Amino acid sequence: MTPFGRLTHRHGVLALLATTALVSSISVLLLSVDVDWNALHRHAVEVRVAFWRATGRMPARPTQPAPWPWSAAQPSYADRDVLVILKTGWQTQSQLEAALQFLDRSRTASNTVIISDHASDIQGGNLSSTWVVHDVIEPLAKDALYNGSEVVKMYEAMHAYIRADKMEDARAVKGWHIDRLKNVPGFQLAYRLHPGYKWYIMIDDDTFLHFPSLLTGLRGLDADRAHYLGTSLDGTIRVAYGGGGIVLSQGAVRLLHFAAPGYLRDTVWNGRESDIALGWALAQAAGVHLAEDRSLVFAGGTPDEVPIDAARACVPAATLHHIKPRDFAIANDRLSHVNATLSWLGMWNAFATSHEMHERRQGWTYNYGETPKYGKVAFASDKGPLDEDGCKKSCSEGCMAWTWRKDQSSCFIGNVLTVGRADVEAVSGVNVARISELEAICNP
Incomplete structure (x- = not known):
């Protein structure tokens, strides 16, 4: 048996109290x-x-x-x-x-x-x-x-x-x-x-x-x-x-x-x-x-x-x-x-206003930030070409909001939603199905 083998719970408590007292003294x-x-x-x-x-x-x-x-x-x-x-x-x-x-x-x-x-x-x-x-x-x-x-x-x-x-x-x-x-x-x-x-x-x-x-x-x-x-x-x-x-x-x-x-x-x-x-x-x-x-x-x-x-x-x-x-x-x-x-x-x-108005809004973005922390950049796939309509279709499953930038030909699929802010270069929308799903979960 090691020298520590006989330590009991009482010893542990005493050690903890001694350590606490020492720390308090050092703090003072x-x-x-x-x-x-x-x-x-x-x-x-x-x-x-x-x-x-x-x-x-x-x-x-x-x-x-x-x-x-x-x-x-x-x-x-x-x-x-x-x-x-x-x-x-x-x-x-x-x-x-x-x-x-x-x-x-x-x-x-x-x-x-x-x-x-x-x-x-x-x-x-x-x-x-x-x-x-x-x-x-x-x-x-x-x-x-x-x-x-x-x-x-x-x-x-x-x-x-x-x-x-x-x-x-x-x-x-x-x-x-x-x-x-x-x-x-x-x-x-x-x-x-x-x-x-x-x-x-x-x-x-x-x-x-x-x-x-x-x-x-x-x-x-x-x-x-x-x-x-x-x-x-x-x-x-x-x-x-x-x-x-x-x-x-x-x-x-x-x-x-x-x-x-x-x-x-x-x-x-x-x-x-x-x-x-x-x-x-x-x-x-x-x-x-x-x-x-x-x-x-x-x-x-x-x-x-x-x-x-x-x-x-x-x-x-x-x-x-x-x-x-x-x-x-x-x-x-x-x-x-x-x-x-x-x-x-x-x-x-x-x-916000009704969900219908949020499915597509010109000059606006509902995404919090277009960085990997808050979503991903979408690419052309079998869901459609990389255009505004294809960007919207790419926002499915866990996606909360999408933003299409025509001047950059970029589509951002976000996992975070905000009330939004003006952005003249963007077209954006929310995933209405996902919002409805969350509402049902929050209010069972």
């Missing part, structure tokens, strides 16, 4: 010295992802459509269980007013927290409420740990210009740099003000939120446990993209609330972006990582930018991003009457 030590946190966190995530893949724990993206597996799962949640954190800035005041006007009817000043880089009160919203806008940067600017950093200097300069009524100079300050400080203190403030909610979702002031779909996306998750949801940013650092909405459970936001202030240090001094800072703080302070299996519920684009494939078709569609003030009215008109869960295929239908 590292916070007191200068460290390349970007490289450290990237390496840690790469190791974690490699382990997931090696052990088969990495959530696989489905290739076949299926009804949302948690549509009837318990526990379920209602509007009253969710607090919305609306993130804005002094420079995007007009965007905030539009967001409040078309916020879900269940949202009021008592169940919504607005965070910014400038404190104010604002009239508006669907109930003509008075909304308090909280400045979450001011406490950091007064803290010796952050005072003197470039981002705090920008914040102080913007406020100095505002006080001096030099509005053009204030608008010239790079507000998006200041924005990187808002996520972590924003969630912490929301928890201090309203500690009793089961879920906390942070959205930008140009994010459209469809509440019924969000609630369906949360079904089956225990809010007392730590959950971190959102659409993942590209790259090895798996964090939720703020524009698509970031959701924390009661369990996760409670852990974040008690995280040491030092977790913001690298954000302030080394320029870590706000979404990455939040993901890093959750991972390092609380051991909470992004839930990959729910990432398709959220989207970081407009209706015509969101790619819909077989994997996404039946998934609840909770958020849209980059919605300009004038587009909030359009989104509200298309979606406000939908009081049930809306799938991404349903979202496509809401922003």
Whole structure:
């Protein structure tokens, strides 16, 4: 028998506890010295992802459509269980007013927290409420740990210009740099003000939120446990993209609330972006990582930018991003009457017209991107010559949309569908039979 042959489960547990204590001690030590946190966190995530893949724990993206597996799962949640954190800035005041006007009817000043880089009160919203806008940067600017950093200097300069009524100079300050400080203190403030909610979702002031779909996306998750949801940013650092909405459970936001202030240090001094800072703080302070299996519920684009494939078709569609003030009215008109869960295929239908009009459209493309990742180039075959009609016929089976370019004599057969965009050189159409098939699967 080897020296390790007598190891028991109890020994394994003790070893795990000892390792955890050692890692925690090292983390505390590292916070007191200068460290390349970007490289450290990237390496840690790469190791974690490699382990997931090696052990088969990495959530696989489905290739076949299926009804949302948690549509009837318990526990379920209602509007009253969710607090919305609306993130804005002094420079995007007009965007905030539009967001409040078309916020879900269940949202009021008592169940919504607005965070910014400038404190104010604002009239508006669907109930003509008075909304308090909280400045979450001011406490950091007064803290010796952050005072003197470039981002705090920008914040102080913007406020100095505002006080001096030099509005053009204030608008010239790079507000998006200041924005990187808002996520972590924003969630912490929301928890201090309203500690009793089961879920906390942070959205930008140009994010459209469809509440019924969000609630369906949360079904089956225990809010007392730590959950971190959102659409993942590209790259090895798996964090939720703020524009698509970031959701924390009661369990996760409670852990974040008690995280040491030092977790913001690298954000302030080394320029870590706000979404990455939040993901890093959750991972390092609380051991909470992004839930990959729910990432398709959220989207970081407009209706015509969101790619819909077989994997996404039946998934609840909770958020849209980059919605300009004038587009909030359009989104509200298309979606406000939908009081049930809306799938991404349903979202496509809401922003598109009838299928018949989509079988062929001049000066348009329904494909997301004409690259191998999103489909293939079709060639002449027994289905017909390489012309517009032959291109359309080539879009069969798993094909979602086709695009013919006469000037290039090229035909692209796509496995991804979008609402589409203008393209003067293209003729495009959708596979109506495939769309109907997916609708039947999503709504059995």
